[in-house]
Amino acid sequence: MRRFYFEIALNDDIKEDADGVDLPDDGAARREAVMTIASIAAEAIPQDGPLDIAIRVLDDRECQVFRAHVTFDFDDTEREQKLRGSSQ
Amino acid sequence: MDKAIEFMVRRLSGVGQLSSEDRDRLVSLPIRRKRFAKGEEIVAEGTSSSSCCLVFKGYVHRSKTLITGDRQIFSLHMAGDIPDLQSLYLPRMDHSLVATSPAEVALISHFSIQTILDQSSRLTALFWRDTLIDAAAFRSWMLMLGQAEAPVRMAHLFCELYVRSQLVGLNKGNTFALPISQVDIADMLGTSTVHANRTLQDLRSQGLVDFARGRVTILHWRELAELGMFDESYLHTVVGPATDWPTREGT
Known part of the structure; x- marks a missing residue:
């Protein structure tokens, strides 16, 4: 088992991981990161504008093992423009 | 009263009516105490058991693991619970019973449980009720896991x-x-x-x-x-x- 640290950022709000998680190898750490970012994405509802979720996995020597990010980039301007057009 | 039996009496009195005669029947049950280390399997999936485990110290859980190594814990059990009560009628385990923390259980043979159940239909009903509550907790966990x-x-x-x-x-x-x-x-x-x-x-x-x-x-x-x-x-x-x-x- 090796200890890995998972640093997670929602837009500019970065949360460092002081405790870490023990996992067998890099592959398991990568999988843990992917599952985590997917869960955060599933539970996060973008409130005001786009949301970027980033995860960075560091090993016990602070070397980066893996990094990924997911962006919610939604756009509802087209429908609004149509609605505005029809009301004119 | 033995500590393990006392916890079982508390549990059953908390979920139904336990008469003093039935309480005495529980107290008369012969038990064999066994200690398990954290993570140790108490009853493995696929094995058959001839006794039930009454937890009286620590926590134990029921779980199954996929071939990929991913595990789901279905339920967590504490003092007073008999998590493998179903083995009385389904002796071949379709899941594992594992010590989640260092745990102590009292093993009660299927034979002695069956004997006191044969003596009292009210006690049988109470054990049945406890098993149904266990199933209700599964539904509740399922709702949480799915939704x-x-x-x-x-x-x-x-x-x-x-x-x-x-x-x-x-x-x-x-x-x-x-x-x-x-x-x-x-x-x-x-x-x-x-x-x-x-x-x-x-x-x-x-x-x-x-x-x-x-x-x-x-x-x-x-x-x-x-x-x-x-x-x-x-x-x-x-x-x-x-x-x-x-x-x-x-x-």
């Missing part, structure tokens, strides 16, 4: 454990011992360990609950129950809602 987000699931889990440990007298004020790892919590909630840790930090920062050094402290019961969408009726206790119990603190 709720991680903070809701976690809040719900802490609320359930609080009410159940209150029932058998394991709570100290607004805290109870839960010497299990965050990996176990994650496998109960069906999340990654990192996401479970993150969710716990979230509940902690909201001031609802704390889970540190193997103890859970309920800081704000009402808010925690609200977040967890927790309605304890599925636990079918006969002592009234836990929120009315006199020893409740930290509400």
Whole structure:
């Protein structure tokens, strides 16, 4: 088992991981990161504008093992423009 | 009264009517105590057992693991519970029973349980009721696993454990011992360990609950129950809602 640290950022709000998680190898750490970012994405509802979720996995020597990010980039301007057009 | 039997009496009296004759029948049960290390298998999937395990110290869980190594914990059991009561009629285990923390169980042979059940139809009904409550808890966990987000699931889990440990007298004020790892919590909630840790930090920062050094402290019961969408009726206790119990603190 090796200890890995998972640093997670929602837009500019970065949360460092002081405790870490023990996992067998890099592959398991990568999988843990992917599952985590997917869960955060599933539970996060973008409130005001786009949301970027980033995860960075560091090993016990602070070397980066893996990094990924997911962006919610939604756009509802087209429908609004149509609605505005029809009301004119 | 033996400590293990005492916990079982508390549990059964908390979920139904236990007559003094039936209580004496439980007290007469021969038991064999066995200690298990954290993570040790008590009864393995696929094996057949000829006795049931009455937990009286620590925690044990029921789980199954996929060929990929991913594990789901279905239920967590504490003192007073007989998590493999079903082995009485389904002796071949379709899941594993594992010690989640260092645990002690009292082994009671199927034969002796069957003997006292044959003597009392009311006791049979009470054991049946307890098994049905176990199934109700499974439905509740299924709803959480399938439909709720991680903070809701976690809040719900802490609320359930609080009410159940209150029932058998394991709570100290607004805290109870839960010497299990965050990996176990994650496998109960069906999340990654990192996401479970993150969710716990979230509940902690909201001031609802704390889970540190193997103890859970309920800081704000009402808010925690609200977040967890927790309605304890599925636990079918006969002592009234836990929120009315006199020893409740930290509400």
